[in-house]
Amino acid sequence: MDQRHQSHHRPQHTNSNHHDNHQSTFKRDMDDSGRGHFQHKRFRPGQNHHPAGPSTPPSSPPTQSLSVQRQLYERDFPLYKQPVEVGHFSLDSERRFFNDARQLRYYVEPEKSCPNFDLRDGYRGRFVKRDDRVKEKLDHILRWILANRSKLQLKDTAASSSPCALGVDIVTWRGHLTKLLTTPYETREGWLLAVTRMGGTLYISEVETEAARRDRENRTERHEEMMYWGYKFEQYTCADDAQSLPDPGGVVNTNEAFCTVVQTRLAEHRLLFSGEVDCRDKDPKAPSPPANYIEMKTSLEISTPKQRSNFHRFKLLKWWAQSFLPGVPRIVAGFRDHDGVVVSVETYHISKISQLIKNETNCWKPTVCMNFCCEFLSFVKSVVTEDNPRVVHLFSWDPHRDVTYSIHRDSQYSFLPDWYVKEMTSSTSRETHHQHPPQI
Ligand code: 0WD
Ligand code: CA
Numbered sequence: 001m002d003q004r005h006q007s008h009h010r011p012q013h014t015n016s017n018h019h020d021n022h023q024s025t026f027k028r029d030m031d032d033s034g035r036g037h038f039q040h041k042r043f044r045p046g047q048n049h050h051p052a053g054p055s056t057p058p059s060s061p062p063t064q065s066l067s068v069q070r071q072l073y074e075r076d077f078p079l080y081k082q083p084v085e086v087g088h089f090s091l092d093s094e095r096r097f098f099n100d101a102r103q104l105r106y107y108v109e110p111e112k113s114c115p116n117f118d119l120r121d122g123y124r125g126r127f128v129k130r131d132d133r134v135k136e137k138l139d140h141i142l143r144w145i146l147a148n149r150s151k152l153q154l155k156d157t158a159a160s161s162s163p164c165a166l167g168v169d170i171v172t173w174r175g176h177l178t179k180l181l182t183t184p185y186e187t188r189e190g191w192l193l194a195v196t197r198m199g200g201t202l203y204i205s206e207v208e209t210e211a212a213r214r215d216r217e218n219r220t221e222r223h224e225e226m227m228y229w230g231y232k233f234e235q236y237t238c239a240d241d242a243q244s245l246p247d248p249g250g251v252v253n254t255n256e257a258f259c260t261v262v263q264t265r266l267a268e269h270r271l272l273f274s275g276e277v278d279c280r281d282k283d284p285k286a287p288s289p290p291a292n293y294i295e296m297k298t299s300l301e302i303s304t305p306k307q308r309s310n311f312h313r314f315k316l317l318k319w320w321a322q323s324f325l326p327g328v329p330r331i332v333a334g335f336r337d338h339d340g341v342v343v344s345v346e347t348y349h350i351s352k353i354s355q356l357i358k359n360e361t362n363c364w365k366p367t368v369c370m371n372f373c374c375e376f377l378s379f380v381k382s383v384v385t386e387d388n389p390r391v392v393h394l395f396s397w398d399p400h401r402d403v404t405y406s407i408h409r410d411s412q413y414s415f416l417p418d419w420y421v422k423e424m425t426s427s428t429s430r431e432t433h434h435q436h437p438p439q440i
Contacts, residue, residue: 064379064383064404064405065402065403065404066375066376066379066402066403067402067403068183068184068372068397068401068402068403069184070184070185070365070368073184073367073368073369073371073372073375074365074367074368074371075367075371076367077366077367077370077371078266078267078367078370078371078374079265079266079267080264080265080266080370081264081265081266082264082327083262083263083264083290083325083326083327084262084263084264085260085261085262085288085289085290086148086151086152086261086262086263086272087099087144087148087151087260087261088100088101088104088258088259088260088261088277088289089140089143089144089258089259089261089274090102090103090104090256090257090258090259091103091140091255091256091257091258091259092255092256093128093253093255093256094255095130095255097140097143097144099143099144099147099148101258103256103257103258104258104277104279104280105234105238105239105240105258105278105279105280106238106239106240106241106242106244106279106280106281106282107237107238107279107280107281107282107294107332108237108238108239108245108246108282109237110236110237110345113344113345114343114344115236115334115342115345116341116342116343117232117233117236117248117334117341117342118340118341119228119229119232119233119298119334119336119340119341119342120225120229120232120339120340121232121248122232122235122248122251122252123225123228123232126249126250126251126252127228127251127252127253128251128252128253128254128255129228129254130254130255132216135208137205137415138171138172138173138203138205138415138416139417140259140274141171141172141173141261141273141274142416142417142420144261144274145166145171145272145420146420146423146424148261149166152166152167152168152272153165153166153167165199165200165201166199166200166201166272167270168201168263168270168271168272169200169201169202169268169269169270169271169377169381170201170202170204170269170270170271170272170273170377171201171202171203171204171272171273172203172204172205172271172273173205173206173273173274173275174273174274174275174276174322174325174326175206175275175322176193176204176205176206176273177271177273177325177373178318178321178322178325179191179193179206180372180373180376181321181324181325181369181370181372181373182317182318182321182364182369183372183376183397184364184368184369184372185317185364185368185369186399187399187400188399189209189211189212189399190209190211190396190397190398190399190401191206191209191396191397192206192207192208192209192394192395192396192397193205193206193207193394193395194206194207194392194393194394194395194413194415195380195384195392195393195394195395196384196388196389196391196392196393196414196415196416197384197385197386197387197388197391198387198388198389198416198421198424199387199424199425200387202380202381202384203415203416204380205415207394207413225340226340228252229298229336229340230296230297230298231252231254232252233296233298233334233336233342234278234279234296235247235248235250235252236248236342237279237296237332237334238278238279238296239282242282242284257276258276258277259274259275259276259277260274260275260277260289260290260293260326261273261274262274262275262290262326262327264327266370266373266374266377267374268378269374269377269378269381273325273326275322275325275326277290277293277295277326277328278293278294278295278296279293279294279296280292280293280294281293281294290326290327290328290329291327291329293326293328293329293330294328294330294331294332295319295322295323295328295330295331295332296331296332296333296334297319297331297332297333297334298333298334298335298336298342299311299315299333299334299335299336300335300336300337300338301335301336301337301343301344302335309360312356312357312360312363313357313360313362313363313364316348316353316356316357317364317369319331319333319348319353320350320353320354320366321369323350324350324366328350329349329350329351330347330348330349330350331347331348331350332345332346332347332348333345333346333347333348354366376395376403379403380393380395383405389414389416389421390409390410390414391407391408391409392407392408392409392411392413392414392415393405393406393407393408394406394407394408394413
């Protein structure tokens with residue numbers, strides 16, 4: 001690993017590993033003897049802290065929860081290692097998986113600062129929409145893991161005593177981590193995250209909430225059309241290869257995707273996650289992935305101070321969290337009017353966003369987002385101890401509430417497919433064999 005990869009994401013913060021002495025934010029009920037119901041070396045009874053008042057009376061059943069209150073997470077920025085791309089994959093127009101970069105596109109800067117792109121063009125006749133009733137869960141990432149696991153495991157065997165394990169603590173989508181990062185500031189939408197431990201690795205997969213399902217089934221025609229606008233903007237600005245130009249006359253097909261797979265570490269949590277990447281810098285001298293990736297966004301043009309403030313306080317939080325996680329350094333934003341015409345294009349550097357929001361009162365803080373995510377992962381690790389692909393711990397959060405969970409065995413929530421479990425458990429010895437060929 002070179003020096004750059006050893007460095008940490010530390011926007012505006014000094015490096016400090018704060019994890020040995022901070023107050024725990026787990027809420028834990030005491031049993032009759034006064035002992036806590038779960039054991040974790042960092043969360044001893046007495047060190048426990050929760051601002052919500054006295055613990056539950058001894059007679060009530062044991063519950064465990066995690067507080068989301070912002071002030072509990074206002075401490076030094078946790079260690080977040082520079083994310084390293086360990087692979088990528090593509091999904092084609094029929095959502096078929098390929099272990100390659102065939103869907104990666106190249107950013108072509110618009111010729112004018114006011115490009116007048118019409119984002120409504122093609123919605124009626126040149127649009128193939130992915131069926132969002134189909135829940136793919138972690139399947140594509142799991143396919144990538146099976147196709148690349150010898151690489152992953154080889155890297156890990158030197159350091160690990162269990163060569164069958166993947167060498168990471170957490171496998172998930174980047175989008176799920178984005179939701180965790182923004183949770184301390186979210187006031188509208190809750191979430192459900194299913195967690196299963198297998199081979200020592202925790203797999204985290206989202207479950208659609210009832211409210212999200214209702215929203216999806218009751219979208220207005222206007223909302224459906226506006227969801228297309230973001231993809232249309234990508235089509236105006238992205239080309240299939242470094243030499244060619246975008247083709248605004250083509251079909252927009254949202255089945256197509258290019259996803260990066262990155263590895264990184266948040267404090268003690270080794271993470272492997274995948275996220276969709278819109279395009280890359282077409283300069284062949286651009287830095288290596290993920291530093292050459294660009295995230296495309298659209299947003300309503302800003303005309304009033306109130307709109308600017310809302311943009312900083314709510315939209316930039318989501319944009320920052322999403323791109324910071326995989327180490328994507330730039331966002332290109334198309335600002336559009338109410339008719340879907342792009343009136344300006346602006347670039348945001350992720351490393352400068354925290355400066356940009358500094359003058360906003362009561363604004364979000366990157367450190368709160370990262371510390372909450374870190375604490376949630378610790379909470380999950382301490383709760384999900386049974387290593388069993390058939391068991392799901394369902395973590396649940398609603399705005400203004402704590403995170404709680406329930407346990408489900410052989411239920412509708414099980415999400416690790418048989419083909420993955422079989423392959424991971426049966427080929428352990430074969431893989432080990434690969435790494436330690438017998439001496440003849
Ligand atoms: O079925 C589902 N509910 C999920 C699907 C949950 C999580 C992920 N996915 C799929 C997406 O279809 C996509 O292929 O995983 C891939 C992306 O994962 P991610 O990068 O972790 O997701 P996120 O960061 O939330 O979204 C990245 C992009 C979005 O870009 P914008 O600029 O809008 O944030 O992935 C696209 C979208 O372009 N995207 C989706 N496209 C279709 N259906 C979806 C979705 N449900 N979610 C994200
Ligand atoms: Ca995008």
